[in-house]
Amino acid sequence: MELGTSESSYPGSGNWEIPIDLFGSKKHAGVSRGVLTFADEFGNIVFRVNRHPPSPNLLPLPEDKKLLLDASGNPLFSIHRYHNGSWKCYKGDNDGNNELVFRVKRTLKTLTRVELEVHFHGERSNDEGCDLKMKGSPFRRSCSIYKDADLVAQSSLMYKLHQIYASRGKFRLTIFPGTIDHALIVALFVIFLSGRK
Template sequence: MELGTSELSYPGSGNWEIPIDLFGSKKRDGVSRGVLAFKDESGNTVFRVNRHPLNPNSSPLPKDKKLLLDASGNTLYSIFRYHNGSWKCYKGDTDGNTGLMFRVQRTLKTLTRVELEVIFEGERFNDEGCNLKVRGSPFRRSCCIYKDADLVAQSSLMYKLHQIYVSRGKFRLTIFPGTIDHALIVALFVIFLSGRK
């Protein structure tokens, strides 16, 4: 997997020089119940996250599996969560035997804070010195994703002026200009949301 911008056909892909906002929610028009959807500023669905049934014979048994889909319904990543606070992300829809792209390990978990470290598979990423970290509070849907010391993306709840109660069901994911694939950032954010469990 390259860290360069993907050639996927969704708004914001390709060369971009301004931050891109994706708006996440499980309660959007045209989205099935329980499906997490990410829409662009025009309201077009860019990514969806579906839970997927697990094969009970897989070993070691993952705790959870999610599929990250593009706007056309093509599976970009299969994300497996394990009991030890780790995740594995594979390219496409897979049973977890081939196509491992990266692993994520939880390095800190407190009541209000989670930190994750991303480890890419293959020599290419080690040579480039890619070092991604995710830090924040899943309960508040607030995190920052860093590549080395540079801020790549951040998320926050959708606040409104004079709002007393802020729903945790709607949030914004801002991806800053650079060369990280948007689908990779969304996959890391999905892993981050399950990081408190």
């Protein structure tokens, strides 16, 4: 799969020259409490994450399924988490019948740190190497996504000046200029947040 942008029309689907900030929260006006949303700097929802019950005819049965939706509610990615600490992401809303975009496997899990490897479908003929790496602490909402040695995206809690404790309820996801689709980065970050489970 090429890492280029998709032809979708949601904000962030183009090739930008400057870093883009998205603000994640489970408390956003007009959205049910507990639904994770990603908004732009003006407070407009760009992406939304919904929990979705997995289909019983999908084997092996995922432990958890989430849908990444655009601002209009159109499904972009279906994220499936399995019992063995791996994830698969498909295009659109499906039960594994559509195009596999990438798979993720956990390579390190400690009390404070998680590392994940991302393998795009069709990029390599074997399991040698990975396409992206994610490292950080899901509890602190701190994640760095790398392509080789290049930083692709980074997240952090929203600290204010002279603030000792920052709420984990709101965080910033900065996506650096490049050719990786912003929706794909958000899907990876959603996977990272559940990486400690």
